[in-house]
Amino acid sequence: MADIETDVLIVGTGPAGSATAALLSSYGVANMIVNRYRWLSNTPRAHITNQRTMEVLRDLGPEVEAEAMMHASPQELMGENVFCESLAGEEIGRMKSWGVHPLSKAEHLLSSPCFMNDLPQTFMEPILFKSACARGTQARMSTEYVSHVQDADGVTTTCHDRLSGKDFTVRSKFLVGADGGNSLVAEHLGLPLEGKMGVGGSMNILFRADLSKYVAHRPSVLYWVMQPGADVGGIGMGLVRMVRPWD
Ligand SMILES: Cc1cc2nc3c(=O)[nH]c(=O)nc-3n(C[C@H](O)[C@H](O)[C@H](O)COP(=O)(O)OP(=O)(O)OC[C@H]3O[C@@H](n4cnc5c(N)ncnc54)[C@H](O)[C@@H]3O)c2cc1C
Numbered sequence: 001m002a003d004i005e006t007d008v009l010i011v012g013t014g015p016a017g018s019a020t021a022a023l024l025s026s027y028g029v030a031n032m033i034v035n036r037y038r039w040l041s042n043t044p045r046a047h048i049t050n051q052r053t054m055e056v057l058r059d060l061g062p063e064v065e066a067e068a069m070m071h072a073s074p075q076e077l078m079g080e081n082v083f084c085e086s087l088a089g090e091e092i093g094r095m096k097s098w099g100v101h102p103l104s105k106a107e108h109l110l111s112s113p114c115f116m117n118d119l120p121q122t123f124m125e126p127i128l129f130k131s132a133c134a135r136g137t138q139a140r141m142s143t144e145y146v147s148h149v150q151d152a153d154g155v156t157t158t159c160h161d162r163l164s165g166k167d168f169t170v171r172s173k174f175l176v177g178a179d180g181g182n183s184l185v186a187e188h189l190g191l192p193l194e195g196k197m198g199v200g201g202s203m204n205i206l207f208r209a210d211l212s213k214y215v216a217h218r219p220s221v222l223y224w225v226m227q228p229g230a231d232v233g234g235i236g237m238g239l240v241r242m243v244r245p246w247d
Pocket residue numbers: 011012013014015016017034035036037043044045046047048121143144145146178179180181184204
């Protein structure tokens with residue numbers, strides 16, 4: 001007999017897991033979500049949010065879409081994709097992107113009633129997670145997925161409570177592995193992953209500084225910095241990414 005029973009156990013409170021939980025709870029399906037950390041994403045990571053994603057948020061309810069739009073940077077501020085030697089240096093060129101070119105803007109407007117926007121993961125996750133919990137999802141933080149055993153009727157999953165140091169089991173009809181790119185659930189299932197890992201190195205630096213005078217006249221979410229010799233690892237370019245306009 002397992003310690004806890006639910007219909008769906010979701011491992012991971014990232015965008016995939018939290019959205020799954022919010023949708024299941026909206027449809028009245030009992031579910032529980034676990035995250036090995038004590039809180040949600042602490043870095044902005046995923047941000048360019050497309051129209052289809054916004055339609056999913058609209059399906060969750062107009063208040064969910066509205067809250068996302070309240071925190072998002074609007075599409076008008078996204079699209080002057082700049083290539084430069086440095087933010088304060090020579091500009092090599094610009095490319096209109098993310099649907100701000102008039103031709104592509106028309107396609108966007110015809111494709112969906114929802115708008116592309118820039119919403120860092122630090123804002124998106126709490127919106128999805130809160131929607132899930134408010135609608136009935138049972139959430140357990142500091143709880144790590146350890147292993148699972150599947151049989152004809154469902155799944156028994158072992159989790160580790162990082163606060164008490166104790167293991168417990170969850171019996172569910174389904175287990176969702178939303179535990180990210182290095183998914184242990186997928187590994188335990190033996191699911192094959194296509195593609196090559198570690199093709200380029202990268203380092204992320206999060207900083208706050210008023211950059212208005214360098215970027216506000218050419219609003220974009222991405223500024224590609226190209227310098228001779230900057231070809232170690234990665235893609236040979238640096239990238240200054242807007243998290244909040246313009247600091
Ligand atoms: C530094 C960085 C920068 C990025 N920049 C961008 C970007 O600019 N644009 C973009 O679109 N995407 C970006 N990404 C990618 C984006 O963050 C991912 O595509 C997205 O987060 C995937 O969502 P997910 O819900 O599948 O997984 P994740 O967001 O990775 O969430 C996985 C969840 O599973 C939990 N978890 C993992 N293992 C366990 C376990 N054993 N037990 C319990 N919980 C577990 C984690 O704590 C987390 O809650 C970036 C990623 C990183 C790391």
